[in-house]
Every structure is written in structure tokens, then in C-alpha cells.
Amino acid sequence: MELSFYKILLDYLYDGVYFVNKDRKIIYWNTSAESLTGYSSKDVVGCYCYNNILKHTNCEGCLLCRGELCPLAKTLKDGFPREEELYLLHKNGHRIPILVRISPVRNEQNEIIGAVEVFSDNSRKSHLLEQLAQFKELSLIDSLTGLGNKRCVDIELSAKMNEMNKVGRPFFGVLFADIDHFKRVNDQYGHDTGDKILEMVAKTIQNSVGNRGIAFRWGGEEFFVIVNTHVKEELVKVAERVRAMTEQSVFHLGLEDIRVTISVGATLAELNDTDETLVKRADELLYVSKRNGRNKVTTSFSNE
Structure with missing residues (x-):
């Protein structure tokens, strides 16, 4: 032949x-x-x-x-x-x-x-796609990135917290991430390019998390991730992968390559948490990463 x-x-x-x-x-x-x-x-x-x-x-x-x-x-x-x-x-x-x-x-x-x-x-997307189809029916999808929106976070996080209290043990963690200096991107390249950057980061974050969890667009340039682990080393590994893969991503604009980084706060849910305390702790850790130079992961665990 x-x-x-x-x-x-x-x-x-x-x-x-x-x-x-x-x-x-x-x-x-x-x-x-x-x-x-x-x-x-x-x-x-x-x-x-x-x-x-x-x-x-x-x-x-x-x-x-x-x-x-x-x-x-x-x-x-x-x-x-x-x-x-x-x-x-x-x-x-x-x-x-x-x-x-x-x-x-x-x-x-x-x-x-x-x-x-x-x-x-190697995304193993089937379970995620099923979830997204259900979210879309309830208007829970962010139209730009295709991720669940903040309302979707509220529903998913509440369900996780209820399940945790029912079984009597913690079993998940969260990441709060924000694109560093995103205003500069919009100011220099315009909002259309800014939207493309948001799409790129959203896809990279979800692909980096894979079957370990699900990513959401919290709003603006902020993202929230629920990670299915209560082992701090595993949560840190996922958080560092999300940060590193975003840093290694690149958007081609003509002959120019645009790169961005993210700052991340990572923490594990605990039995004494509420939705609000968990989100607040992750958000505070995110801003510690910002203050310490950006493109960093900051963590906090109850036994530290």
C-alpha cells in the first residue's frame, strides 16, 4: 500500500x-x-x-x-x-x-x-459537562468564559457545606484567584482583548483543576475553585498547578505575546465554617499573595 x-x-x-x-x-x-x-x-x-x-x-x-x-x-x-x-x-x-x-x-x-x-x-470532562448543562438551564453560566457564575458558586458551595455537616467531616477546599494587574491589560490593549485574556485564563484554570474540582468566574477578573480534597498537600499542589499553568499561558495578539499571572488564596473547609467564613478566609489569603508580590499562592490550615 x-x-x-x-x-x-x-x-x-x-x-x-x-x-x-x-x-x-x-x-x-x-x-x-x-x-x-x-x-x-x-x-x-x-x-x-x-x-x-x-x-x-x-x-x-x-x-x-x-x-x-x-x-x-x-x-x-x-x-x-x-x-x-x-x-x-x-x-x-x-x-x-x-x-x-x-x-x-x-x-x-x-x-x-x-x-x-x-x-x-486528558481533561476527563464528562462529569463537568453534565454539571454545566444543568447550570446553563438555570442561568448559572457566565456567558463570556462558560464557567459557572457567582450565583452558581453560592449554590454549589452551600450544597458542599450542607453535605459536610451531614457526614460530620470536612472533605473539600477552595481557591480564590485574581488576575494580576488586569486593569493594565484593559487599558493597554482594550476590553475586547481583555475578554480574550479572561477566556484564556478561565480555560487554563479549569483544565489545570481537571477532575479534582470545578472552577467558577466569581466576577471581573476573579475566579473561585472548589477542590475535592481535604489533604492540604493536594490542595497546595492543585493551587500551584493553577498558578503555574496560567503563568505559562500566552495570548497571541498579532506579533505580540500577552502573558498574565494570578494570585491565589487556598484553604480547606472546616466543620465550624459557614459559606461566608470560608469565602472570606480564601479572599484574605488571596490579598496576602497580592501584597507579597503577586503570582503567588498563600495558604492557611487549621493545624498550622
Whole structure:
């Protein structure tokens, strides 16, 4: 069969697929890779993956493409297949969680001549989409970002607090986040671009939280997240991921790249909390992050 036939088959796959040669030059980019990333085959074929087009990061926000941490480069070097959970940068600027599977490509002499990477959306969105469909029916969706609005926060948080009091133990935490210096963005680039930045940050926050919780737009440039954990280390990990992934996101405006950061307050719900005390504590922690230089996570736990 001709090579073009196999390319057609690969284009029918749900997963993104691309090939690189020994020098990490991208020589094939399938249709699903275009859909998942926003980058067309013309954008990437002929480029080198270390050109940092997709700006792959790990869960801690460390850039991988140019360093020794790059899993594809490791496979080209040692010949071992790899599977990792990473984040890529969509062409529109937001971060997307992906599951990456990498295998070496060998010639008849068993020499490594390249590698193939297969990647898929790792958002696990089904439960979230069901919730959002229900929220939309009740006019609880923020029209700009697609996240639940403040009214939605009130309903969800109240339900969580009632459940916590019923079972007699805390089981969730919250994050309060605010985009740093957002007024400067609106003043310099206009409100239309500001809205695009809000959309980018909203998508990045929800994708960073994944199946651990749900994000909401509190109002303006503020976001609220309910996280399904009562382990402080896990809450801090989610909060730091949200902060790092936002910092690593970028909105392309012509030839200019616009980046923003967020300040975050993170705390766990306790049995003596009310909706108001929990929100107030998270909000106060957020402003501690602001006062301490921004682009930070500030936490508070009852046993500290």
C-alpha cells in the first residue's frame, strides 16, 4: 500500500499523532493533532519540536521541550517507550492537559531513526459537562468564559457545606484567584482583548483543576475553585498547578505575546465554617499573595 493510504488512516484517529526524525524535526502532523492544538500541519511540519511550539510543561509548570526533561528526546536517546501526563499550549493561548505516549521508530538495522508521539485530551470532562448543562438551564453560566457564575458558586458551595455537616467531616477546599494587574491589560490593549485574556485564563484554570474540582468566574477578573480534597498537600499542589499553568499561558495578539499571572488564596473547609467564613478566609489569603508580590499562592490550615 502507498504511504498516502497510511496517512489517511492516521487522519481518522481520534488521537493526535506526529512523527519526528532523529534530529527532532517534525515530518508528519495528523488532522486530530490540528484539532487538539489549533496548529495546522503547515504551521508545524518542517519545524523542530525543540522550537517550543507547543511549550509542553509538566504538572509543576516546568517547560520541557528545550531541556533534558523532554520525554521525546529521552526516547530518541535510550529507545524506551514513555507515557506521561503533560500540558500543551493551544494556539489560542490556553493550557490543555494531555496524555502523551511516545515510541521509537527503527530501521531494518534496528537503529533509531525517529519517534512517534500519540497524544489525547486528558481533561476527563464528562462529569463537568453534565454539571454545566444543568447550570446553563438555570442561568448559572457566565456567558463570556462558560464557567459557572457567582450565583452558581453560592449554590454549589452551600450544597458542599450542607453535605459536610451531614457526614460530620470536612472533605473539600477552595481557591480564590485574581488576575494580576488586569486593569493594565484593559487599558493597554482594550476590553475586547481583555475578554480574550479572561477566556484564556478561565480555560487554563479549569483544565489545570481537571477532575479534582470545578472552577467558577466569581466576577471581573476573579475566579473561585472548589477542590475535592481535604489533604492540604493536594490542595497546595492543585493551587500551584493553577498558578503555574496560567503563568505559562500566552495570548497571541498579532506579533505580540500577552502573558498574565494570578494570585491565589487556598484553604480547606472546616466543620465550624459557614459559606461566608470560608469565602472570606480564601479572599484574605488571596490579598496576602497580592501584597507579597503577586503570582503567588498563600495558604492557611487549621493545624498550622
